[in-house]
Structure formats: structure tokens, C-alpha cells
Amino acid sequence: MSNLESTSALHGFATPGRYGKRDGEAGVTASERKNLGLATVVARKGQEAALKTAIQGAYGADLPDGSRSAVGKGVRFIGIGPGQWFAVSESLANEALADELATKLQGIASVADHSSGRAVMRIEGPAARDVLAKGLMIDLDPRVFVDGAAATSTLSHMGVLLWRDGNAYDVALFRSVGGSFWGWLRDSGAAFGLEFVTTS
Incomplete structure (x- = not known):
């Protein structure tokens, strides 16, 4: 990194x-x-409920279903489409956010870094x-x-x-x-x- x-x-x-x-x-x-961490999070097929549970457990945020944002521990999640969110973090700068999300959400979501x-x-x-x-x-x-x-x-x-x-x-x-x-x-x-x- x-x-x-x-x-x-x-x-x-x-x-x-x-x-x-x-x-x-x-x-x-x-x-x-x-130096924000920016990433997209997309639920994999049939995994949206599991993704919401994982985000709640890891960051204390309830993923919004529409065009709204929810702030969790160090990360803001913004609804950008069905099963898709844009994540923003000050504490997990640059690619650190995508790296952490990919680790925590392995198998239930696809994560792409947008920081650069x-x-x-x-x-x-x-x-x-x-x-x-x-x-x-x-x-x-x-x-x-x-x-x-x-x-x-x-x-x-x-x-x-x-x-x-x-x-x-x-x-x-x-x-x-x-x-x-x-x-x-x-x-x-x-x-x-x-x-x-x-x-x-």
C-alpha cells in the first residue's frame, strides 16, 4: 500500500x-x-442482506436503500443504485479504505478503489x-x-x-x-x- x-x-x-x-x-x-478513501461497494448476487449485516457489524451503519447516506465508524456509505454504495472515509485514506472493505466483505461484495x-x-x-x-x-x-x-x-x-x-x-x-x-x-x-x- x-x-x-x-x-x-x-x-x-x-x-x-x-x-x-x-x-x-x-x-x-x-x-x-x-486524501480521502473512496470506493464503490456492490453486493454480489443474493448477498445484499448479508452485506448489510456485515456493514452494520463492522461499521455500525445501516446501508441506505435509496439516494441517502449513512455514517458509520469512520466511513460514510452513500446509496448510488440498487445494491450499490459509494464509500467515503477520512481515517482510511486513499486505497486503505478499499483494501479494508475488500477484506471485510470478501465473498459478499465487489469493491473497487476510486481514490485516485x-x-x-x-x-x-x-x-x-x-x-x-x-x-x-x-x-x-x-x-x-x-x-x-x-x-x-x-x-x-x-x-x-x-x-x-x-x-x-x-x-x-x-x-x-x-x-x-x-x-x-x-x-x-x-x-x-x-x-x-x-x-x-
């Missing part, structure tokens, strides 16, 4: 700082959640929903898109997985569209004042 940190998906495109409107507080803040192929951007602030609404064709009203809600959608023609974490929105996208995503975000957030920050 490698201990190397991944290069930012926005490397060469974005630099920390304020974009667009300069006066007042930034309406939206964006950051990249670095995807990036997760966090969008938050009072205008976060307004900015995202410029590119997403889903209802982000907090009465509908509640904490823990998730959706597989397109954002300005880019395929994304979006989930709400408290008052923040996390967007998982393919690293190959990092530059295009940044261009869209910079332009969409300019009217509100966009603050791009780096994280450790």
Missing part, C-alpha cells in the same frame, strides 16, 4: 484566494477534501445552494434535500455524486474534469464572492 499523497485535482487551475465580489464576507467557500480517479470538493457558505443551483437540475431546498441526502446527477454537463453533510455540500467528480469544474465554480460563485481555501 502506498503512503503517497495525491495531487490536487485542481493543481495548475486554482490558487487559494477570493474570486469575484470582494466586499463583505464570502458567500461561498470551496475546498478540496484531500475521483476528487471531492466541499461547497459551503450562505450562497452555496444558490451557486450549485446554477449547474444542477435537482431540488436543493433544505426541506427536500435534507442532511444526509444524496444524488447522482450532472453539474454543468459533468457527472457528479452530491451529498449534504450538515450545511455543507460535498461533490465527488472525476479528477479528469477538475479544470472544467473549477472554471464553472469560479464563474458561478463570482457574484456571491467565492473563497477558495486549501486543506491539509
Whole structure:
């Protein structure tokens, strides 16, 4: 297992700082959640019940049946389709998450590592929903898109997985569209004042 940190998906495109409107507080803040473990978990034929039991036992999470997320011990599981989940972890960084899931779920699920192929951007602030609404064709009203809600959608023609974490929105996208995503975000957030920050 490698201990190397991944290069930012926005490397060469974005630099920390304020974009667009300069006066007042930034309406939206964006950051990249670095060195996450990202993996897909797909139940094998006839093993979905066994998979749910195994996840509950190992992580204390009830796998959601729809487009929602459930947080367990160190791992968030997001429903992305029938018998399919996207797993996200801060404590099991990079490929460590997929390695652990593959070991714990051997014989009942197929696990694929997505840590080197995807990036997760966090969008938050009072205008976060307004900015995202410029590119997403889903209802982000907090009465509908509640904490823990998730959706597989397109954002300005880019395929994304979006989930709400408290008052923040996390967007998982393919690293190959990092530059295009940044261009869209910079332009969409300019009217509100966009603050791009780096994280450790």
C-alpha cells in the first residue's frame, strides 16, 4: 500500500484566494477534501442482506436503500443504485479504505478503489445552494434535500455524486474534469464572492 499523497485535482487551475465580489464576507467557500478513501461497494448476487449485516457489524451503519447516506465508524456509505454504495472515509485514506472493505466483505461484495480517479470538493457558505443551483437540475431546498441526502446527477454537463453533510455540500467528480469544474465554480460563485481555501 502506498503512503503517497495525491495531487490536487485542481493543481495548475486554482490558487487559494477570493474570486469575484470582494466586499463583505464570502458567500461561498470551496475546498478540496484531500486524501480521502473512496470506493464503490456492490453486493454480489443474493448477498445484499448479508452485506448489510456485515456493514452494520463492522461499521455500525445501516446501508441506505435509496439516494441517502449513512455514517458509520469512520466511513460514510452513500446509496448510488440498487445494491450499490459509494464509500467515503477520512481515517482510511486513499486505497486503505478499499483494501479494508475488500477484506471485510470478501465473498459478499465487489469493491473497487476510486481514490485516485475521483476528487471531492466541499461547497459551503450562505450562497452555496444558490451557486450549485446554477449547474444542477435537482431540488436543493433544505426541506427536500435534507442532511444526509444524496444524488447522482450532472453539474454543468459533468457527472457528479452530491451529498449534504450538515450545511455543507460535498461533490465527488472525476479528477479528469477538475479544470472544467473549477472554471464553472469560479464563474458561478463570482457574484456571491467565492473563497477558495486549501486543506491539509
